[in-house]
Amino acid sequence: MFEFSEKSLRYQALLNVFMEQHIYPNEEAYTEQLHTAENRYSYLPLMDELKTKARAAGLWNLFIPPSLAEFSDHGGLSNFDYAPLAETMGRVLWSPEVFNCNAPDTGNMEVFMKYATPAQQAQWLTPLLAGDIRSSYAMTEPQVASSDATNIELRIERDGDEWVLNGRKWFITGALYERTRIFIVMGKSDPDNPSRHLQQTQVLVPKDTPGLRLLRPLTTLGYDDAPLGHAELVFDNVRVPLENVLLGEGRGFEIAQGRLGPGRIHHCMRLIGAAQRSLELACQRVASRTTFGRTLSQHQSVREDIARCFSEIEMARLLVLKTCKKWTRWAPRARWT
């Protein structure tokens, strides 16, 4: 029903071998390094070792689509062809970074590829594509329902040759991470504009800019997701030069739409991989435990649970693949002019 290209199949085979040789055998070592690190948000030596190997194997920046092929060594993979690769990487939560394919950096790199000036690309995109630095995307705010991005309130005002930012953000992935250097920040520069979609602007804020404070790490479902983490931030009269604007004043909503489309699809693909791995582990467990004279896998209710999980994961996978096919057909490509 769904057939992947030769190129995708080739990368799938390569990636499966890499996962078997370098990722699964290092799961315990990664956890050990994370739990013994002095700072939970510091860079782990194992990550650098594995990144070097992944790059040498040609498993690098696979998220780049054909429309942005000039930024990739592999000529680009459609979201559909990338889907099974993201699923495989998602089987180990930290492994996408090994291939420079982790959120939020993939979405941020796409923003730089599609909307940044050549100077912004040279400064930020080049080291991001090389995996030397990391980035954050700061949109969500505690005081407003942020799934409707027109609610965003952080103020972006012009003052001479600078933008001045005041406001608060939270759940900003990667903000605490030691190697994160740049934040893409969305705020309102023209709150009275009659069009709700022209009120927003996005600007680049280096992490060490005075007035930008990392207030606290947040948890989701009890996890801090270290070493990337999700932070609450305060912008208190943060000043950046006018040339730090992305695409242009009033075009922030347009950028958010262009970024979150593929970004959200990538999240779904990776999470399907995590779910599939969990199911496989559950299957191993129920075959190895015995209660009341039978393995758990021989109890009917356990078999029903496993079967339901299998069909729910398969339904999600097929829905995401269908969405990828549709996205590939109409994905917009705005460019900086």
Ligand SMILES: Cc1cc2nc3c(=O)[nH]c(=O)nc-3n(C[C@H](O)[C@H](O)[C@H](O)COP(=O)(O)OP(=O)(O)OC[C@H]3O[C@@H](n4cnc5c(N)ncnc54)[C@H](O)[C@@H]3O)c2cc1C
């Ligand atoms: C792990 C994690 C990482 C994140 N990383 C980032 C990041 O890096 N950068 C960033 O800016 N944000 C990040 N976020 C924030 C995320 O994007 C927001 O949580 C999301 O956009 C929803 O916004 P909100 O939390 O304000 O919820 P709200 O907008 O307040 O939504 C509240 C509830 O209303 C529901 N809802 C909203 N609209 C509708 C609708 N039309 N119909 C029916 N129900 C609806 C929602 O499903 C939700 O249950 C992250 C969140 C998490 C959990």
